[in-house]
Amino acid sequence: MRIAVLTGAGISAESGVPTFRDDKNGLWARFDPYELSSTQGWNDHPERVWAWYLWRHHLVQRVDPNDGHRAVAEWERIPGIVDVSVITQNVDNLHERAGSSAVHHLHGSLFEFRCDICDSAYHGELPDMPEPQLEANPPVCPCGGLIRPDIVWFGEPLPDGPWDASVEAVRATDLLVVVGTSSIVYPAAGLPELALAQGTVVVEVNPEPTPLSADATVTLRESASTALPTLLQQLPSLLGKKS
Structure with missing residues (x-):
């Protein structure tokens, strides 16, 4: 997976x-x-x-990574999961510090x-x-x-490397989890649309509704630190309720 x-x-x-x-x-x-x-x-x-x-x-x-960051990093160590690609609009390094090995920074980094x-x-x-x-x-x-x-400042293009890697990751994924994003900033907001168009399961985790909410396969009105630690275990039942 x-x-x-x-x-x-x-x-x-x-x-x-x-x-x-x-x-x-x-x-x-x-x-x-x-x-x-x-x-x-x-x-x-x-x-x-x-x-x-x-x-x-x-x-x-x-500041330290929270349970949401750590949960995503832990997914890499679950048997049967062959790849976890993190695509982030954030400029911090909390995913890396939590232990995620493949992090694509769409908007750059405060540490470069x-x-x-x-x-x-x-x-x-x-x-x-x-x-x-x-x-x-x-x-x-x-x-x-x-x-x-x-x-990446206002008016500047996204870096080609992270963007191309992000598109490739979404095209290859079996599951896209969208966490804590407003889903209004493009081109990043187009990634869930790409996933849905190819039939990929899209799970939105956000306490507030967004433009993605109506189209997501599953929407969880919870924070990242609450939802992500148990998301994969709950996913079969969540998809069962959706169908």
């Missing part, structure tokens, strides 16, 4: 990773997300954008950095930032460019 898991912000929120919109009263509340997550924002204020992502980089390091001119990967040390700061100077590449987070 092959399993693909598509995850969004909901699974990470259970570990305490805030989204931009959660920061209602903090330092960054007065900024529009576009100012901090676009090439225009970077070109206008690289020190501000760098400080925002450096703080998030260190914030994620201080590159030059904004020559695209060379950056592996230098980063200063600590225990509390958010409004500005911080990004490192400088030998070519003279600035080091930026390897994140």
